[in-house]
Amino acid sequence: MFGSITLRWSGWRDDDSGIGEYEYEVFKLRPFGDMLGMRGLSPVPGQTGTVGAAATQASIRLTEPGVYSIVLTVEDGCGPNDGNFVITRRFLIYDDNSTVQADTSGHHPMWAESASNVTGRVWQTNLQDALGNGPQVAVSWPDHFCNQLHKHNKFLNAIEEHPSPILPGYEELIGQPPATRSREAIPNVNTILLFQTDWAVDHQGGRSLSSPPGNWQNVTDMTVKLESHFKRVRCIINPESNEISQLLTCSDVHLAQNERWPLPDQEFTPARDKLSAVWPTLRHGHYRWKVVSDESIQNWAYVASRHALRYSDYDCSAPQVLACGETEENFVNVPGIELLHGRRYHICVHANATVLHFELFDQSLDEVDSCSIGITVDLTPPLPGQVWVNHKDGQFQTSTSEMTVYWNTFRDVEEHGMSSHHSVVHKYEVAVGTSPNGVDVQDFMDVGVTNMATVHGLRLFSGHTYYATVR
Numbered sequence: 001m002f003g004s005i006t007l008r009w010s011g012w013r014d015d016d017s018g019i020g021e022y023e024y025e026v027f028k029l030r031p032f033g034d035m036l037g038m039r040g041l042s043p044v045p046g047q048t049g050t051v052g053a054a055a056t057q058a059s060i061r062l063t064e065p066g067v068y069s070i071v072l073t074v075e076d077g078c079g080p081n082d083g084n085f086v087i088t089r090r091f092l093i094y095d096d097n098s099t100v101q102a103d104t105s106g107h108h109p110m111w112a113e114s115a116s117n118v119t120g121r122v123w124q125t126n127l128q129d130a131l132g133n134g135p136q137v138a139v140s141w142p143d144h145f146c147n148q149l150h151k152h153n154k155f156l157n158a159i160e161e162h163p164s165p166i167l168p169g170y171e172e173l174i175g176q177p178p179a180t181r182s183r184e185a186i187p188n189v190n191t192i193l194l195f196q197t198d199w200a201v202d203h204q205g206g207r208s209l210s211s212p213p214g215n216w217q218n219v220t221d222m223t224v225k226l227e228s229h230f231k232r233v234r235c236i237i238n239p240e241s242n243e244i245s246q247l248l249t250c251s252d253v254h255l256a257q258n259e260r261w262p263l264p265d266q267e268f269t270p271a272r273d274k275l276s277a278v279w280p281t282l283r284h285g286h287y288r289w290k291v292v293s294d295e296s297i298q299n300w301a302y303v304a305s306r307h308a309l310r311y312s313d314y315d316c317s318a319p320q321v322l323a324c325g326e327t328e329e330n331f332v333n334v335p336g337i338e339l340l341h342g343r344r345y346h347i348c349v350h351a352n353a354t355v356l357h358f359e360l361f362d363q364s365l366d367e368v369d370s371c372s373i374g375i376t377v378d379l380t381p382p383l384p385g386q387v388w389v390n391h392k393d394g395q396f397q398t399s400t401s402e403m404t405v406y407w408n409t410f411r412d413v414e415e416h417g418m419s420s421h422h423s424v425v426h427k428y429e430v431a432v433g434t435s436p437n438g439v440d441v442q443d444f445m446d447v448g449v450t451n452m453a454t455v456h457g458l459r460l461f462s463g464h465t466y467y468a469t470v471r
Contacts (some may be wrong), residue, residue, distance in 0.1 A: 003062040003096065007070060010056055014084075017054040017077030026060055027069040029091075031153065031377040032443050034081040036067055037160035040442055041457045042069075042401070053077075065095040067155050067181070073161075088170040089162060091181040100151040100192065107137055110141035117283065139197075147191040156186040195219040272339055277347040278331040284351035284365055289332050290314070291322040292346045292371065309371040311348035341379040346371040382425055383409035387470050400460040405430050406452045425449060431469045432458065438467055 013021055026047040031035040047060045062068065068091065075085040105107070114137050115124040126135055150156060154253065159182075162171070175182035177193075186193065197219060269275070275291060285308040292314060316324035322337045322345070339345065346373035356363045385408030390397050397403070410425055430453045432442040441460070447453040460466060 003094070005094075007060060007062050007072070008057045009072060012074050014076040017083070020075045020077040020079040020083055021050055022055060022058075023050045023073040023075070024048065024058050025059075025071045025073075026062075028064065029068045029069055029159065031157070031445075032160065034154070035158050035160050036154060038069055039160070039163065040459060050080075053347060062094045065094075065098055065149060066153065067159075068094060069093050069159075069162075075398070086170065087164060087166050088273070089166065090172065091159060091183070093155055093177075093181055095149070095155070098147055100145055100147050102367075103144050103146070107168060108141075108143040110139070110144045112137060113140045129209045139331055145192050145195075145452070150191040154370060156188050156191060159183040165386065169398070218462040227333055228414040238310065266375055268376050270378060272377075272379065273337055274333065274335045275337065275339070275345060275347060275375070276331065276333045277349075279349055280330050281332060282349075282368060283356065284354055284368065286326070286351065287330075287332075287368075288324070288326050288330050288350045289334075290316060290324040290348050291334055292324060292348055293320050293343060304367065309346055309348065310369045311350040311371060312369050313348075339377045343378055344374045344376045346374045348372070384470070385410050387468060389468050401458050402454055402456045403432055403458060403468060404452065404454045405470065407470045409451060428453070428470050430455060431471075433467055433469065434464065436467050437469050439469070441466060444469075444471065 007024055009022070012022075025043040026044040027038045027041050028044055028430065029038055030041065031037075032039060040186060044062075047062075049058055051058055060070075069089055071087060073085050073087050073090045075081075075083045078084055078285050094341050111121045112124065113121075114135055115121040124137060125138070147155075172180055172182035174184050176184075188196075191366040195218070198214065198216045200209055200213045200215075202209055253318075280286070286417060288311070288362060292309065314321050325332070325334075334347070349368060351365075351368040354365050356365065387405065387407040388394075390407055407428070410428075427449060428447050429444040430442075431437075431439040432455055433440045433446040441458060442455050444456070445453075455468075
């Protein structure tokens with residue numbers, strides 16, 4: 001039966017009073033920051049038990065994917081409950097239904113990096129010869145594959161110490177799957193432990209390749225791109241438009257020739273004096289750019305509403321234009337401009353129509369006259385809303401194991417009306433402590449974008465005062 005697990009132990013003895021009993025408890029670990037732990041958690045209901053001295057095993061049943069801590073308490077014959085005891089624990093990952101998924105948003109694609117950008121990364125003409133001279137085919141897939149369940153619940157992260165000290169040798173501090181799941185983190189690339197690759201060669205543009213040939217090989221260094229000996233590359237890549245992406249950055253950006261830009265467009269920036277933008281899919285070779293302030297656009301009536309903002313809408317001498325320039329790169333960094341909190345800025349690009357000449361064909365490129373959707377400057381944290389527990393006017397509760405926290409929406413730069421998003425708050429975190437801003441009962445936990453959260457598995461004491469903190 002799925003989820004049925006047998007716990008086994010052996011070799012325990014006590015030369016004085018003998019072994020009295022074994023008690024086992026199962027805890028489902030949860031993230032605390034970048035580590036997994038069991039602070040304030042209760043055992044999984046129905047998965048605890050006590051067996052006699054002659055027992056060498058017990059059965060449990062897990063129903064939810066997760067990282068579990070199995071705690072075995074061995075007590076001598078002076079007990080029960082008040083005898084001498086020792087604690088040991090082991091860990092396991094239980095997952096009967098999650099899968100590795102490929103990114104479909106286009107933010108983390110898989111592509112032939114060495115192929116020509118002007119052919120959509122499909123054709124490569126400068127290829128390694130039979131003697132090994134020249135470039136290979138390079139295929140890249142940064143963050144393209146991921147197990148979302150493992151990522152969001154941090155299945156592969158390191159595990160905290162047990163709340164009660166465990167003697168050396170009674171838990172596994174180091175060790176890796178498949179041999180064991182220890183307290184140390186499991187090395188991975190975006191939750192992936194192993195990549196395997198397969199390839200083949202044909203002379204029909206890949207049309208004769210209907211399935212992998214079965215020569216799978218492990219990628220020994222998962223942090224580098226793969227290089228293989230293909231004759232021709234066929235890639236399936238999500239289509240992209242000729243968009244200009246503005247970036248949340250306070251440092252310069254760079255985009256090498258034929259390099260694919262992996263980051264999405266940004267809505268907000270903490271920068272005070274610099275803007276950056278990229279247009280990785282354009283191939284015109286020469287571009288004019290300008291920075292336009294959104295507030296000025298709203299105040300000029302002659303801007304027609306029949307089209308989106310364009311480069312040609314304003315001369316470089318116009319008061320709403322902060323900077324102008326030219327470049328042959330597919331990116332621009334604009335330093336030394338004064339950016340105001342709450343204001344939205346656009347980087348606009350223009351390129352003349354041109355024709356690219358290839359050996360077998362010519363490609364016409366239309367004129368480009370467009371702007372980014374804009375980025376809003378945000379220099380302040382959100383303004384906190386009112387926070388209360390259970391009821392706005394209540395100061396007492398009867399439960400000792402959970403606490404429900406409510407709060408009004410925190411407000412930020414979107415209140416200026418300069419953002420296309422209804423809220424810039426990406427997530428809320430809730431903590432519980434015995435003092436204002438304290439986290440000694442429950443450390444900050446991510447609860448997403450919401451206005452309430454219930455914290456379970458607490459151990460609260462009657463008559464004590466506790467504080468909930470939202471950030």
